[in-house]
Amino acid sequence: MDPRIRRRSPDDLPGCVAALAAVHGTDRYPMVWPGDPAGWLAPDGLLGAWVATVDDVVAGHVLLTADVGIAPVATVGRLFVAPGDGAGGSRGCCSTTCGSTPGGTG
Numbered sequence: 001m002d003p004r005i006r007r008r009s010p011d012d013l014p015g016c017v018a019a020l021a022a023v024h025g026t027d028r029y030p031m032v033w034p035g036d037p038a039g040w041l042a043p044d045g046l047l048g049a050w051v052a053t054v055d056d057v058v059a060g061h062v063l064l065t066a067d068v069g070i071a072p073v074a075t076v077g078r079l080f081v082a083p084g085d086g087a088g089g090s091r092g093c094c095s096t097t098c099g100s101t102p103g104g105t106g
Contacts, residue, residue, distance in 0.1 A: 001054055008049035008061070013038045015058030016051065019082040026083045041078055049078075058082070 008016065017037045023029050034040035041049070045066040052060035060081040064074045 002056075003059070004053050005050055006053070008051045008063075012051050012058055013041065016041055016061050019058045019061065020080060022082050023080045029080055043077070047074055052081070059084070 020030075020037055020041070024033055030040070041061070041063070043063075043065055045068075047064040047066055049061065049063035051058050060079075062079045063077055065077055067073050067075045
């Protein structure tokens with residue numbers, strides 16, 4: 001198992017949509033499936049997006065968006081981890097990997 005966290009690239013979107021579909025099927029996130037799931041993963045105000053991969057397969061996703069209400073802030077969103085087979089699956093891997101600093105991958 002080779003877990004990594006890195007910036008999302010346009011080539012990652014099909015894998016992100018597949019992981020999101022798996023999450024939706026097991027956990028009902030998002031509650032309402034978007035008509036354009038790839039577009040849903042690229043909302044207005046996007047500051048950056050990252051993927052967790054295991055052996056080059058997308059296992060998780062997170063993004064930051066700008067929220068320019070009273071004061072400019074960044075909001076974490078579209079955070080999900082694909083279902084896996086227990087602690088050895090992608091969820092166990094991502095919870096371990098994401099708990100560390102991804103030095104230089106931001």
